[in-house]
Amino acid sequence: MSKRVTLAEVAARAGVSPITVSRALRRPDTVQAETRARIDAAVAELGYVPDPAARALATGRADVIGVLIPSATNAVFTDVLSGIYDCLAESRFDVQYGITRYESATEEKLLGVFLRQRPAGLIIAGIDQTEAARRLLDRANCPVVQIMETGPDPVDMMVGFSHHDAAAAATRHLIDRGYRRPGFLGARMDPRTRRRFAGFRAEAEAHGVFDPDRVETTDTPSSVGGGAELLRALLARHPETDAVFCNNDDLALGALFEAMRMGVSVPGQLGICGFNDLEMMRAAEPPLTSVRTNRFEMGTRAAEMIRARLEGRATGPALVDLGAQVQERRSTQGPD
Amino acid sequence: MSKRVTLAEVAARAGVSPITVSRALRRPDTVQAETRARIDAAVAELGYVPDPAARALATGRADVIGVLIPSATNAVFTDVLSGIYDCLAESRFDVQYGITRYESATEEKLLGVFLRQRPAGLIIAGIDQTEAARRLLDRANCPVVQIMETGPDPVDMMVGFSHHDAAAAATRHLIDRGYRRPGFLGARMDPRTRRRFAGFRAEAEAHGVFDPDRVETTDTPSSVGGGAELLRALLARHPETDAVFCNNDDLALGALFEAMRMGVSVPGQLGICGFNDLEMMRAAEPPLTSVRTNRFEMGTRAAEMIRARLEGRATGPALVDLGAQVQERRSTQGPD
DNA sequence: TCACGTATTGATAGCGCTGTCATCGTATTC
DNA sequence: GAATACGATGACAGCGCTATCAATACGTGA
Numbered sequence: 001m002s003k004r005v006t007l008a009e010v011a012a013r014a015g016v017s018p019i020t021v022s023r024a025l026r027r028p029d030t031v032q033a034e035t036r037a038r039i040d041a042a043v044a045e046l047g048y049v050p051d052p053a054a055r056a057l058a059t060g061r062a063d064v065i066g067v068l069i070p071s072a073t074n075a076v077f078t079d080v081l082s083g084i085y086d087c088l089a090e091s092r093f094d095v096q097y098g099i100t101r102y103e104s105a106t107e108e109k110l111l112g113v114f115l116r117q118r119p120a121g122l123i124i125a126g127i128d129q130t131e132a133a134r135r136l137l138d139r140a141n142c143p144v145v146q147i148m149e150t151g152p153d154p155v156d157m158m159v160g161f162s163h164h165d166a167a168a169a170a171t172r173h174l175i176d177r178g179y180r181r182p183g184f185l186g187a188r189m190d191p192r193t194r195r196r197f198a199g200f201r202a203e204a205e206a207h208g209v210f211d212p213d214r215v216e217t218t219d220t221p222s223s224v225g226g227g228a229e230l231l232r233a234l235l236a237r238h239p240e241t242d243a244v245f246c247n248n249d250d251l252a253l254g255a256l257f258e259a260m261r262m263g264v265s266v267p268g269q270l271g272i273c274g275f276n277d278l279e280m281m282r283a284a285e286p287p288l289t290s291v292r293t294n295r296f297e298m299g300t301r302a303a304e305m306i307r308a309r310l311e312g313r314a315t316g317p318a319l320v321d322l323g324a325q326v327q328e329r330r331s332t333q334g335p336d
Numbered sequence: 337m338s339k340r341v342t343l344a345e346v347a348a349r350a351g352v353s354p355i356t357v358s359r360a361l362r363r364p365d366t367v368q369a370e371t372r373a374r375i376d377a378a379v380a381e382l383g384y385v386p387d388p389a390a391r392a393l394a395t396g397r398a399d400v401i402g403v404l405i406p407s408a409t410n411a412v413f414t415d416v417l418s419g420i421y422d423c424l425a426e427s428r429f430d431v432q433y434g435i436t437r438y439e440s441a442t443e444e445k446l447l448g449v450f451l452r453q454r455p456a457g458l459i460i461a462g463i464d465q466t467e468a469a470r471r472l473l474d475r476a477n478c479p480v481v482q483i484m485e486t487g488p489d490p491v492d493m494m495v496g497f498s499h500h501d502a503a504a505a506a507t508r509h510l511i512d513r514g515y516r517r518p519g520f521l522g523a524r525m526d527p528r529t530r531r532r533f534a535g536f537r538a539e540a541e542a543h544g545v546f547d548p549d550r551v552e553t554t555d556t557p558s559s560v561g562g563g564a565e566l567l568r569a570l571l572a573r574h575p576e577t578d579a580v581f582c583n584n585d586d587l588a589l590g591a592l593f594e595a596m597r598m599g600v601s602v603p604g605q606l607g608i609c610g611f612n613d614l615e616m617m618r619a620a621e622p623p624l625t626s627v628r629t630n631r632f633e634m635g636t637r638a639a640e641m642i643r644a645r646l647e648g649r650a651t652g653p654a655l656v657d658l659g660a661q662v663q664e665r666r667s668t669q670g671p672d
Numbered sequence: 673t674c675a676c677g678t679a680t681t682g683a684t685a686g687c688g689c690t691g692t693c694a695t696c697g698t699a700t701t702c
Numbered sequence: 703g704a705a706t707a708c709g710a711t712g713a714c715a716g717c718g719c720t721a722t723c724a725a726t727a728c729g730t731g732a
Contacts, residue, residue, distance in 0.1 A: 005689095006687095006688060006689090007688065007689065008688080008689095018688090018689080018690095019689090019690075019691095022689065022690060023690090026690090050688085050689080051687085051688055051689070053687085053688080054687070054688035054689040055688080055689055055690080056688090056689090057687085057688080057689070058689040058691080059689080059690065059691040077677090136692085215688075229686095307694095
């Protein structure tokens with residue numbers, strides 16, 4: 001193990017005191033150019049890198065940004081994570097993440113784990129924190145961004161979109177295309193899923209085409225296989241169903257395959273609309289309509305908001321609505 | 337911000353010295369039961385939680401396990417990550433990860449970032465580290481596990497499987513099923529991809545069915561759309577191709593959709609085999625043959641190996657081969 | 673009985689860095 | 703030219719914890 005180089009050694013080499021080296025590194029403008037040059041040279045020669053733990057102890061603040069998401073395998077969250085990471089990779093901040101498994105208790109616990117590090121910032125998915133989690137966040141004493149959706153009463157900042165409105169738009173699209181007996185497929189009804197259902201329901205009711213019996217859901221996590229099962233079950237009960245709004249793209253893909261197996265033509269006998277617009281939707285046959293959500297950007301924006309705050313730059317609005325766009329494709333071209 | 341409770345306060349409350357509290361927390365067996373009980377009570381009453389930065393500074397060792405993977409969105413890595421996280425969530429260790437973007441330079445840089453925290457352990461994807469990275473790892477002075485594949489000359493520990501052999505097995509399966517003019521589809525030829533290709537090639541050559549011209553690859557990251565394009569290109573050049581071994585499941589799915597568009601029947605006119613066996617493969621129509629890799633377990637095993645070492649337990653073998661299994665499904669049932 | 677091990681607890685001194693003053697020299701003002 | 707402000711640097715202490723060694727009490731064997 002190569003021995004650690006300390007600030008003091010750099011200082012000795014540069015012929016200044018340790019504190020001056022510290023300053024030269026953190027606020028270069030407060031140190032004379034000439035001195036700074038000597039210090040920079042010493043840093044380079046010795047290969048000095050600061051010890052994050054010592055810095056955290058001395059400042060009472062870790063250069064860590066905590067990210068709390070429900071799942072590390074769901075593409076929706078990994079895209080966001082990727083955006084966050086992208087924005088932070090070149091900064092002095094490290095990303096640390098926690099997986100809540102969609103459980104409030106786990107979320108609270110992880111929040112505690114993060115907070116005792118006194119993180120520089122916190123990004124948390126969703127807007128449905130428990131009272132206890134809310135209290136922890138209020139006292140976090142660092143920038144906090146809630147992501148994935150928008151809603152009233154942000155803890156601090158927010159970037160997302162309205163799942164209700166996005167689902168309503170998708171539903172309107174189905175109705176516009178002439179589908180009159182739409183159904184709904186959903187897995188694991190987390191809060192966002194529920195709000196999408198509410199949007200579907202509101203829009204369908206507004207057009208007099210909502211039938212509560214054409215709703216097929218399950219508690220298991222969503223999957224392609226699950227989408228197939230849900231469609232099969234729905235069509236068994238309601239063969240008149242002429243379109244399905246699927247709560248996400250996995251379900252939609254499964255529904256497509258199941259329709260193929262059952263000899264149901266898409267979009268003629270059945271329209272299929274997904275949610276999230278993963279890459280595969282465009283490539284499917286027929287290409288699948290979906291709702292594009294700007295996940296990567298959601299991540300970069302959230303991270304950028306935190307950085308701006310921490311670096312004392314102008315932060316822009318505290319609530320960013322990234323919207324969602326219905327991507328119309330062949331799978332919802334209208335009934336025969 | 338609720339004020340931080342320190343060790344000293346707990347000690348005062350329990351009527352002992354700070355160092356005894358420290359011991360009671362870290363090595364309970366070295367403190368008398370009665371004393372320990374008083375300390376535990378004080379900890380609970382005050383809601384004390386240790387400061388990780390202070391601990392790291394004092395011990396010269398952070399309770400952090402660093403994970404280096406090429407991509408945060410590729411399902412293959414997120415599954416592994418998930419396994420790692422699962423094993424570590426209940427431990428005293430935090431996970432911190434870095435994304436190399438398949439770039440050696442980034443890998444080296446991130447390795448440096450991790451090492452200066454003096455992590456408790458390191459998990460790194462792949463076995464193709466540069467000389468410089470190798471040196472850093474050799475000096476890391478902590479358990480290191482290379483994951484995703486197995487190979488000679490491990491830095492320390494290893495858990496994975498042979499991509500060459502797995503691909504060869506899949507190829508053999510295609511040949512066993514009667515396909516005689518197999519092609520290969522590949523995107524972004526990273527080292528594992530290359531070794532899979534080598535396995536395909538070796539096996540096909542051994543059976544006299546390899547044609548270097550029936551290989552279609554691209555540098556872009558793999559995607560469903562990309563799979564479609566690759567198949568289209570391959571069939572345009574070599575319409576006689578009767579099966580494709582796809583380097584991963586996204587490509588396989590794209591190939592399936594493209595075959596549908598082109599009116600090529602699967603498996604009659606074209607057999608399709610993927611790699612990784614993502615959940616969707618089973619649910620497709622026809623269900624797609626793939627090679628099951630034990631990604632989640634790879635993560636848990638790697639994390640467990642590190643924990644065992646750190647906690648002084650028996651570690652088992654330093655090289656674990658998890659193998660890979662061809663999952664035969666309808667898409668490779670054989671030519672007409 | 674006495675030297676000596678063992679179990680338990682404590683005192684001391686940092687880990688590497690930064691916050692908070694203090695210090696010093698130079699520029700500015702009238 | 704004296705008073706003042708300011709820019710640049712340094713001394714000192716301490717962040718919260720733990721490594722190391724010392725101290726104490728108690729039992730053990732010859």
